[in-house]
Amino acid sequence: MRWATRKGIHIDRAACAWLIQRSLDRHARFLFVADPANVPADATAFDVPGAELSHHGGDCSFETILRRYDITDPVLWRIAAMVHEADLDDGRYDAPEAPGLDVVLRGLSMIHSDDEILRLTGAVFNGLYEYCHAAMLLGHEPS
């Protein structure tokens, strides 16, 4: 399946792409458009104003996808808190990791293409997942 989002991706779009590939469509192909009107008819739009998989009721797009597809994995919801705060910084969650993620993504967007950022952040989110997973099993932060 083809999935489309706005070019110049930041934390929410990078995290959504990782989530889509991980939980919804292992063979997902991503394309990046300059204008929401350029999303092809056969592609599913995400994190695009006006799309279903987008910001809704104070949720960022990552949270919207989790809700829309009934994904209840607590590790993914922990990552959602980080993504939400890195993207919106509205204090809904306690996520001290968020400012760090925000600057890492902003830095990557200065030197890499969107495709390359997806590749790099895929590894970052895989690592985050393992870390949060271990923390939940242990009941405290892994040393």
Place this chain on the structure above:
Amino acid sequence: MTGNVAVSRADVPDQAGEWVLLSYRLPREPSGPRTAVWRKLRKFGVAQISDGLVALPAGPRTREQLEWLSEEVIDSGGTAIIWLATPGSRGQEHQLAETMAGARAAEYDALVQAAAAAAESPITASAIRRLRNDLRAIQRRDYFPPAERDRAEAAIQALAPVPPRGGRAASRDHAAGTAP
């Protein structure tokens, strides 16, 4: 960005930069969405050009901030349009920047006073953390830093205890066996 105008007129050596604008209208009632939008605009540090028209220097982050807010306005039954625009002259842009810098300067001043008030009694780590968070929130919406910023940074830095310089770590018993 497609909105960039490649003007190469020799008589305009120093053109004003690009700004992102949000023009919006929201129903007067209910007041909830109006308050929510107003709070966000305040957090973003926008220049209020007139009623229902705000501006920020154009960039990926500012554009996204206003784009999502315009969606929120529309979801709440209002109307909103995002514009990319260049002030007609450097002078006009300068006025916008001055107004925004003045608003931030007042916020930094308030923070300096809060830091001074906090310093009057023994200060806790959580109080310092709160002040640092406040400073960071102002810095995030500060596009034309005024001199007051340096004073606010210095005032908050002065509150933090001086970090120990060597010789102390060995006395922390739990670290004795594991320190590299």
